[in-house]
Amino acid sequence: MKKHKIGIIGFGGAGIALFQHFERFSDCSVTSVLDIKETAFERARFYLPSIFTTYSLTEFLNSGIDIVVVTSPDNTHADYIADSLSAGKHVLCEKPLTDSIEGIRKILDAIARHPGQVVGVQHQMRCLPVHTEIHNIVRQGQLGKIGYIEGYYVHNLTKRAFEYDEWRLRDNATPLIYSGIHFVDLLRWIMKDEVVEVCGMANNICFPEYPESDLNVILLKFRSGVIGKVVTAFGAGRPQDHTVQIYGDQRSIFNNMLFEKDGGFKIFARPKKNTLPGRKQAFIKDLAITGFSNMFEKLMKIYPYNAQYNIGFYPIRLYEHYLAVNQSAKNFLDAVNGEAKLQCTALDAARSVAVALAGVEAYRTGATVQVKKYWPKELGQL
Template sequence: MRSTIRLAVIGLGHIGKIYTHLALAIEGIKPVAACDIFEKARLAYAGEFPQIPAYASVPELLAKADFDAALVLTSDPCHAEPFIQCLDAGKHVFVEKPVGNTIPEIQEMVTAINRHPRQVVASGHILRYYPVNTKIKQMAANGEFGDIFYLEGDYIHNLIEQGRPDRFNEALGRNWYLEDEKPMVGGGCHPFDVLRWIVNSPVVSVASMGNKIAFPAMKHEDCIVSIYQFASGAVAKVTALYAPVAPCTPFNNITVYGTKCTVWRDQICFDDKTWQSLQYEPYREKFGHGFEREILDFANAIRTGQPVRAPAKDCAQSEIATLIATEALRSNNKLDIPQVV
């Protein structure tokens, strides 16, 4: 592997630009090519990054650009095709969450991962990189909770602006945020994935309730509450709200109840009376939101062969669970969750 990892950025919207700025600032990685099917997005990107050629399709990108790894930062329903095309072309791939937006496409993506075991395939499950969650995961792995029996997490985020007319994507023929975004998948997958990572036990079934009162322009319910059961017996409740009249909840309200202690947000309790501050290593990187740690981890795995913290195949299991949770809301039933193999 050459010393600088050459990246192609696929999907040049809000997140594509964030990752490009990040990749330009980090030593040892370099964005050398870009791609978007939407001309308006390519033109806006070219205005900001004139030195990076932007192609109109992934096949064109693969034919004309020389790169080592792809960042698939396309709209939620558009991850599978570029992901599989890049893996089959021998590239390492980082794919934003959710890994996919339907169960059949995730199954195809997992099959592609299995075809290419030597390539690094990571997913943007950024909450695994947050300092408090890193600490909670270490505590769980060390057995400091005793037996974990109940967990909670929320994705409570006002995303009404995603419905703005200027978010219409002419290449897709729709505003995917309104038509395709499934809040328990697109948002709820963040806290659910981190809870599943902490509890480290297969997720086996789920039941859901919800409504479309606060954000009726969305096709899927903007308010959904799901209760997941793990093989260990632990139970987790996850809420996704896309139109709360409130700021985002601190630390995604991540809460872990064990038989020895409880952690709630950045507080810990060892008895039935007092919360204390949890001691953890704070975030020191230049860029907020954990993106920097994700990309450094991806680059490190490419260079060293060490595993990434958020392998796409493992994260695919979280997305399958949240997709089944969305189905459970429709069918009003508790549903079993298929296992990723």
């Protein structure tokens, strides 16, 4: 008998992904799905014929589950979190935690009334080995004084955006709130600092079918004076790019490379052999990438580099999606079991939402926007 029974709300792309992870953990099983479409139930039964499916939230919450995983559209998260907490469940919610100030207030109020239940947020970018290492290097002060940090969420969504549902169209899901928030959150987490001011621009050229804009670029001013940049692009004709770059006065980071002033470099994260269950194909591919990148690194060390023309790119798959989602989901389960601290709390995720909301106003109006406008007092002092 498994320890935890999980119900998933919204069985589209993110719901399927989290279903697969939770089904592979030894101490839980997914037993229920709530959705608004029969096609979602058919998908769920394809994976697990015996799964309980329903359109009714009451039936869902009474179906014997103790954990709710919220993978429905962004603007539904707040109500589902509040209702699940009232019903005594632990909750894991997909990012963004919500898409409005009202949503933030509703969620934090519900959490305050149910302090014994765990509410985690799937900001899995924090769980990637390369990002954990960047976080450690910055915390140890290895970069010296930091002036600049940037992150790229470049993911061609022209096929994926409307595959299971058209909520991105219905709800005008801006790239920044829906995806760029990954890097708003990552940059805040790495810097351990808050953003106070945002300006930005957007256009709708490369993927005009996407509502309002498919490219958002925002500049962030942190409390410390550090300048940040987040680029979110859904229509770029290229593979995914999740670059992180940081400039310090002693050392700088470009993805998994730590640069010295004289042009020397150190690789601090290497491609991982993916040994997660059910990933045989990926394992074989990863072996080849690992071999190639090791050879590349050795050549770059032999070749006499200089400060001007240095190694510019190290072959690593920057965003190991499966690994990141797995680690993040496992961290939530460990927190429910009282064995770990949450990687990303709802309060912290809410602060990322506030910055992203300021960013949306900034690129829509062309004005520089103060984050405090979107910072309800429940988020603490800014």
